[in-house]
Amino acid sequence: MAGSTTICIDANEFPVSSVVVFRTQAEVTRSFPIELQAGNNDLEIKGLPNAIQQDSLRIQGVGKGVTLLDHAISSTPRSSLFGFNEPAKVKELRASKKAAEAELKVLAAQAEVLLGYSKSMTAEHVKPEAFMEYMAVFGQAGAQNVDAVKQKEKEIEEIGAQIKKEFEASRTSSERNEQLRLTIISVVLNSETELKAAELRITY
Numbered sequence: 001m002a003g004s005t006t007i008c009i010d011a012n013e014f015p016v017s018s019v020v021v022f023r024t025q026a027e028v029t030r031s032f033p034i035e036l037q038a039g040n041n042d043l044e045i046k047g048l049p050n051a052i053q054q055d056s057l058r059i060q061g062v063g064k065g066v067t068l069l070d071h072a073i074s075s076t077p078r079s080s081l082f083g084f085n086e087p088a089k090v091k092e093l094r095a096s097k098k099a100a101e102a103e104l105k106v107l108a109a110q111a112e113v114l115l116g117y118s119k120s121m122t123a124e125h126v127k128p129e130a131f132m133e134y135m136a137v138f139g140q141a142g143a144q145n146v147d148a149v150k151q152k153e154k155e156i157e158e159i160g161a162q163i164k165k166e167f168e169a170s171r172t173s174s175e176r177n178e179q180l181r182l183t184i185i186s187v188v189l190n191s192e193t194e195l196k197a198a199e200l201r202i203t204y
Helices: 088-120 128-178
Strands: 005-010 018-021 026-036 039-048 058-062 066-075 183-191 195-203
Touching: 005 026, 026 039, 039 195, 058 066, 058 183, 088 128, 183 195
Parallel strands: 005 039
Antiparallel strands: 018 026, 026 195, 039 183, 058 195, 066 183
16 A cells, blocks of 8 residues: 655635534535555645534545545644745835845945046146036036935935835734634545546534
């Protein structure tokens, strides 16, 4: 007989198959397509509501020669159930911040060029009229550069604040949703043969 294999299922990736509403409660059925190896197959279903009760849980392995050997319900800390994917909005803001930081470096380089060129000028090689004209241009260009740097630094700071706000809002929303998904159901199914199209069905 082949060795045991483990199959991990995130219930959030599959829709609810059916819901039957009674006077005081509801019965939910969920189905998960699975592939089974010959022999024992260990399955873990994560992302289920924490209100599932052991005595109301029914599990069925659907497929020729498939037998349910064992099952158990357990809980796990929220942080170990799901990873946290950075929201698309945050990724977009990070890209904007990176571009703004690159532009700030260009402005800094421009300032260095202006300063370096001014230091290279001497009265010995430049006529007074040309020197005065250059100083006027240098002063105007320098002032524009300083203003541009200030604006770019402010833009980067504002983007950073937006990133923090978006990230915290998304993190809070994600953690709030995870509070309803603390249950893990562990199942052991035995299959007489390898099955490419079996099904695990749970009702609670």
